[in-house]
Amino acid sequence: MIWQQFANGLAIGSVYALIALGLTMVYGVLRILHIAHAGVYVLGAYLGLLAFRLVPNFWLALGAGMVGCALAGIIIQRYLYMPLLALPRIVPLIASIGLFISLEEVYRLIAGPYVISFPANPGLGSIEWGIVRITNNQLLVFLVTFALLAILWFIMSKTKLGLAMQATSQDLETASVMGINTERIIAANFLIGSALAGAAGVLVGVYFNSVYPTMGSIPAYKALAIVVLGGLGSITGTVLGGLLIGLGETLLIGLTNIPFPRDGLAFIIMILILMFRPYGLLGKE
Amino acid sequence: MFSGYIITVAITIGIYVILAISLNIITGYAGQISLGHAAFWGIGAYCSALLSTRLGLPFWAGLPLTIAITALIGSLLAIPCLRVREDFLAITTIGINFVVQAVFLYVPFFGGAMGIGGIRSPFGISSFFWITLIFVLLCIALDRWLVRSWIGLALESLREDETAAAISGIDVVKFKVAAFAIGSGLTGLAGHLYAHFMTFISADDFGFPQSILIISMIVFGGIGTLRGAILGAVILAVAPEIFRPILDYRILIYGALLIFMMRFQPGGILGDQSLVPRIFKAVHQKGLTLMRTGG
Numbered sequence: 001m002i003w004q005q006f007a008n009g010l011a012i013g014s015v016y017a018l019i020a021l022g023l024t025m026v027y028g029v030l031r032i033l034h035i036a037h038a039g040v041y042v043l044g045a046y047l048g049l050l051a052f053r054l055v056p057n058f059w060l061a062l063g064a065g066m067v068g069c070a071l072a073g074i075i076i077q078r079y080l081y082m083p084l085l086a087l088p089r090i091v092p093l094i095a096s097i098g099l100f101i102s103l104e105e106v107y108r109l110i111a112g113p114y115v116i117s118f119p120a121n122p123g124l125g126s127i128e129w130g131i132v133r134i135t136n137n138q139l140l141v142f143l144v145t146f147a148l149l150a151i152l153w154f155i156m157s158k159t160k161l162g163l164a165m166q167a168t169s170q171d172l173e174t175a176s177v178m179g180i181n182t183e184r185i186i187a188a189n190f191l192i193g194s195a196l197a198g199a200a201g202v203l204v205g206v207y208f209n210s211v212y213p214t215m216g217s218i219p220a221y222k223a224l225a226i227v228v229l230g231g232l233g234s235i236t237g238t239v240l241g242g243l244l245i246g247l248g249e250t251l252l253i254g255l256t257n258i259p260f261p262r263d264g265l266a267f268i269i270m271i272l273i274l275m276f277r278p279y280g281l282l283g284k285e
Numbered sequence: 286m287f288s289g290y291i292i293t294v295a296i297t298i299g300i301y302v303i304l305a306i307s308l309n310i311i312t313g314y315a316g317q318i319s320l321g322h323a324a325f326w327g328i329g330a331y332c333s334a335l336l337s338t339r340l341g342l343p344f345w346a347g348l349p350l351t352i353a354i355t356a357l358i359g360s361l362l363a364i365p366c367l368r369v370r371e372d373f374l375a376i377t378t379i380g381i382n383f384v385v386q387a388v389f390l391y392v393p394f395f396g397g398a399m400g401i402g403g404i405r406s407p408f409g410i411s412s413f414f415w416i417t418l419i420f421v422l423l424c425i426a427l428d429r430w431l432v433r434s435w436i437g438l439a440l441e442s443l444r445e446d447e448t449a450a451a452i453s454g455i456d457v458v459k460f461k462v463a464a465f466a467i468g469s470g471l472t473g474l475a476g477h478l479y480a481h482f483m484t485f486i487s488a489d490d491f492g493f494p495q496s497i498l499i500i501s502m503i504v505f506g507g508i509g510t511l512r513g514a515i516l517g518a519v520i521l522a523v524a525p526e527i528f529r530p531i532l533d534y535r536i537l538i539y540g541a542l543l544i545f546m547m548r549f550q551p552g553g554i555l556g557d558q559s560l561v562p563r564i565f566k567a568v569h570q571k572g573l574t575l576m577r578t579g580g
Contacts, residue, residue, distance in 0.1 A: 091551045098543025105537035264387030267380035
């Protein structure tokens with residue numbers, strides 16, 4: 001029982017981590033709380049669904065979701081956030097919330113308010129070790145998340161682009177003095193982060209076999225909790241935070257039966273940790 | 286005098302104006318971004334509803350108690366907010382909103398999913414309107430007094446530069462708590478009015494979207510100014526009624542409005558740097574010079 005919950009928690013936690021990574025990367029370079037990121041995530045689910053309707057192949061759907069979201073991310077960065085950078089923090093924040101509200105409405109108006117099923121699982125099979133059973137769906141989530149995280153790790157630590165991204169998130173001005181084209185790096189952050197959100201959208205759509213306009217509202221705020229937990233802007237911290245919240249809420253709800261909603265719980269964990277570490281688990285002052 | 290519909294809308298606007306004024310004190314004057322203001326409003330409303338239904342307290346007896354209790358809880362909830370700054374603060378207040386709403390929804394004492402009904406209101410709808418109007422005017426007077434007082438000056442210095450304020454001998458912790466206490470005291474008033482006006486409340490009324498609506502009001506009107514908070518509250522509270530014919534596009538318009546406002550007039554309609562006040566000031570200046578030169 002506990003190991004089964006563990007597998008469930010890990011699957012949900014890894015999706016949380018994928019969504020939250022984009023937020024953290026955007027925050028790292030622009031210091032903006034990118035609430036509309038969850039709107040991009042829903043876009044990924046719908047684009048994946050659309051592609052799947054045209055060509056019924058999961059991997060194509062995943063690719064379509066990621067590419068579409070990457071484009072959307074760059075457009076948002078270029079035309080919404082860049083002109084607002086010099087203004088007080090609350091201005092891009094409210095603009096981002098406005099964009100998120102509008103995106104949800106656009107999806108509802110175009111695709112309708114109902115839940116659409118997304119039966120795209122390629123059927124990788126399930127694994128059973130004694131009492132633990134990793135379902136078909138969970139295996140898919142684990143594999144895709146792991147592959148994406150490995151690629152992200154490779155880009156961030158082994159390539160010139162990754163080095164430039166790290167430098168820019170540490171100190172934008174110094175990085176640009178050192179000859180880094182910071183505008184391009186910021187765009188790269190949005191591109192990669194939004195593509196990850198698109199992948200998460202497709203994965204969640206397939207995992208729960210459902211896509212609907214408001215599927216982003218809860219991840220929007222939970223991803224914020226995760227990003228804060230990890231220390232805003234820290235990539236390792238965000239992955240840890242995602243897994244921690246996914247596992248924490250699944251285990252607590254599954255094993256103790258406390259009558260409290262998952263979503264409130266994530267925030268209680270976050271507020272408690274912030275009391276002792278006001279800059280997050282791995283954050284620096 | 287007016288139809289029931291217009292009076293109902295007017296009372297709703299009045300309650301939102303009080304909420305906008307109270308958030309403007311915390312976020313506009315003291316610079317502490319709060320994305321969980323609806324939680325404080327909910328605390329006020331639930332407190333008022335419980336006092337009325339459990340203890341049978343009448344309207345006027347419940348009012349001061351509700352304000353005091355909400356201000357107290359507000360300043361207690363401000364304590365976690367003292368540890369964190371800026372973006373961490375914004376997210377912490379979102380968290381407070383979700384947690385408070387979950388408590389209302391899942392603790393049986395607060396009525397659970399059914400909410401609390403049967404709150405007795407002693408007034409008819411038109412006298413309720415006049416009472417709301419009087420309270421709005423009192424809030425405006427309080428705001429004016431606050432801005433001119435020593436507290437207002439201290440809050441403003443917190444907003445501009447916290448470290449510099451601390452160095453000049455301003456007790457940062459004390460004034461932050463004061464801002465949250467005054468702000469949430471006023472939301473207690475708004476909650477009391479709301480509970481007695483609706484006579485039925487539930488946790489859904491005080492969710493995160495409501496917090497967004499309240500902060501949108503002050504940002505929309507012009508953050509940090511009283512006139513902006515009032516105008517923003519009036520516009521965004523009336524908008525759903527005006528756009529009723531195109532019901533399906535209402536929320537989309539609201540979202541798009543926020544984006545375009547931030548993109549092209551980030552100070553809000555009546556913010557100090559915005560177009561309308563600048564034109565007004567220019568015209569005013571010109572009028573003065575014309576009068577002085579006698580031409």
